[in-house]
Amino acid sequence: MLTTMDDILERLENTLAELLAETRPATLFKAMRHAVLGGGKRIRPQLCLASAAVVGGRAEDALYPACAIELLHSYTLVHDDLPAMDNDTTRRGKPSVWAAFGEAxxxxxxxxxxxxxxxxxARAPRNGEKILAAxxxxxxxxxxGQSEELSAPSSQPSTHNPSTFQPFNLSTFPPDTDFIYRHKTADLFIAAAVMGAYAGGGTETDVARLREYALNLGLAFQYEDDLLDGDVGFPPEEAKRRIADHTAAALASLDGLPGDTAFLSALAHRLARRTA
Amino acid sequence: MLTTMDDILERLENTLAELLAETRPATLFKAMRHAVLGGGKRIRPQLCLASAAVVGGRAEDALYPACAIELLHSYTLVHDDLPAMDNDTTRRGKPSVWAAFGEAxxxxxxxxxxxxxxxxxARAPRNGEKILAAxxxxxxxxxxGQSEELSAPSSQPSTHNPSTFQPFNLSTFPPDTDFIYRHKTADLFIAAAVMGAYAGGGTETDVARLREYALNLGLAFQYEDDLLDGDVGFPPEEAKRRIADHTAAALASLDGLPGDTAFLSALAHRLARRTA
Structure with a gap:
């Protein structure tokens, strides 16, 4: 499975490069390639490809949906980095798109x-309408999710200082964390898994299981992200408990899927323990 | 036909309002309603609805595609007005979205x-994949189209002065006008007509005719726009000739369509003679 995933991820990179190979307008496509190619862990595409396989299809059936979810994810990063948004001049060790090519x-x-x-x-080989709806x-x-975060108190730059942490208390939670994390992060994980399941010809029961898996994977991913950034809105112990809970829920959702769940199981463990 | 179009356009307004009725995040949807509701001539939706009818379907079959093309058009205006783009503070007699709600x-x-x-x-009742592809x-x-315009000499603010006009000469044309007009303007007209034709159950021959109609309608519309703005990149007489030519080509493309072409014919004449 891991060899297969490596092979298909190489095809993914090549397909992304082909999709972005247009030469007109030159600057536009150069900026798009800058945003998408040569970086990124391709977590959402992996989830999409593995979902097609785990329902009994072939991973390559989900090649275009997997590219699609990475393109969508990349666009959100390009706009997030803009001066009017997070005002980030670097991304993945390179200048952000606006820093390299200008805001317009x-x-x-x-x-x-x-x-x-x-x-x-739209180029998926089957279930196109369901894939596009997802x-x-x-x-x-x-x-x-991004808009809610923009207006939430938690969108202020974090001044995390362990010495001033209050004991865990529900009222210290940013009020809209559930909404923000669900939408800002988990929605893309869900779409990746659901599109993959449909592309692989999965049943609605398979789709529901993978939706639940991806929701929990996405939430665990976001809490881990906050921990790594030192940007968590509540005590680190609570974030760690949530990561463990969501990872366990994700793993439990894999029961009953027709194919080999080893890759998706390993993915959940890997994301829960990542260091970057 | 005209009464029917008025009825369906009222349903269009109601449907757009329903699609934008979400209350969370409050500011985001308020800004989206500001951009879409209470203004706009709804030319692209009219084209979409009439295309469904002219192929023998019902205009209301194209209600969701018609809303979709107006939402897409509206998004382009919202981003066009941004300070990093055209830096427009007003739109349709109201503050532009960024002027009213901020850039982010x-x-x-x-x-x-x-x-x-x-x-x-994606909510169209039939031919969903073809509609989404269009x-x-x-x-x-x-x-x-917008990106090409941004990098073209013609994107500079026009300093139109009739006394300095050179006689008509091909070399005075902005080099990429064809590309820019085709994509910036005509592509949305084409999508409106093609989506409507598919939603109405048209044949591929009907779709091809309406595509040709919409391409010419869109080009005539853009030349008229430039004339009205005093922003045309070549002599007004040449723009007028092009408007007449494209309008004639649009009208000719209506031959052979199964339904009543009166509305689409009148639309072409109306756009060629508009004053705003």
């Missing part, structure tokens, strides 16, 4: 990446 | 409107 091109490159995500998902639900959801 | 919310509102366009088009092609194309 970064806005347009993000817009085009979202559009290209839909055009790419992608569009996530595409709306992710913006809702 | 305007970026996100545009992003969400594009996503919602795809989610809405929408995504236009969504990629429109950004390519």
């Amino acid at each position: 091109t970064a806005i347009l490159a993000g817009d085009a990446l979202q559009a290209l995500a839909f055009q790419t998902a 992608l569009s639900e996530a595409a709306v959801g992710v913006v809702c | 919310t305007a970026i996100l509102a545009g992003d969400a409107l594009q996503a919602l366009a795809f989610q809405t088009a 929408l995504s092609e236009a969504a990629v194309g429109v950004v390519c």
Whole structure:
């Protein structure tokens, strides 16, 4: 399975490069390639490809949906980095798109990446309507999560200082963390898994199991992200407990799937223990 | 036909309002409603609805695609107005979205409107995959047109002065006008007509005729736009000739369609003679 995943991930990289190979307008596509190629852990595509396999399909059936979810994810990063948003000048050790190409091109490159995500998902070999519905639900959801975060107190730069931490108390939670994490992060994981399951020809029961797996995987991923950033809105012990709980729930959701769940199981363990 | 179109356009307004009625995140959806509701001539939705009818379907079959094309069009305006783009503080006699809600919310509102366009088009009652393919092609194309315009000499503020006009000469044309107009403007007209034709159950021959109609309608519309703005890159007489030529080509493309072409014929005449 791992060899197969490596092979298919190489095809994914090649397919992403082909999708972005247009030469006109030159600057736009150069900015899009800068955003997508040569970086990124491809976690969402892995989830998408493995979901197609675990329902009994072939991972390559989900190649275009897997590219689509990475294009959608990349667009959110391009727009997140803009001066009016997070104002980040670097991303993955390179200049962010706006820092390298200017704000106007970064806005347009993000817009085009979202559009290209839909055009790419539409090339799935089966269940196209369900795949596009899943992608569009996530595409709306992710913006809702980002917008809620923008208006929430937790969007302020974190001044994390362990010595001032209060004992764990529900009232110290940022009020909308559940909404933000569900939409900002988990929605893309859910779309990845659901699109993969449909592309692989899974049943609605398979889709429901993978949706539950991906929701919990996404939430664990986001808590881990916050811990790594030192940006968690509540005590680290509580974040660690949540990561463990969501990882356990994700693993439990794999029961009953027809294919080999080893890769998805390992993915959940890997994300719970990541260091970057 | 005109009464029917008025009725269906009222349903369109109600449906757009329903699609944007979400209350969370409050600011995001308020900004999206500001961008879409209470303004706009709804030319692309009219084209979409009439295309469904002219192929023998019912206009209301294209209600969701018609909403989708207006949502997509609206997102392009929201992002166009941003300070890093055209830096427009007003739109349709109201503050532009960024002027009213700030840049971050305007970026996100545009992003969400594009996503919602795809989610809405996915609700078409038939031919969903073809409809979404047409929408995504236009969504990629429109950004390519805008990006090309951004880098073209013609994107400079026009300093139109009739006394300095050179006699008509091909070399005075902005080099990429064809590419820009085709993609920036005509692509959305084409998607509107093609989606409507598929939603109405049209044949591929009907779709091809309506694609040709919409391409010419869109080009005539853009030349008219430039004339009205005093922003045309070549002599007004040449723009007028092109408007007449494209309008004639649009009208000729209606031959052979199974339904009543009166509305689409009148639309072409109306757009060629508009004053705003």
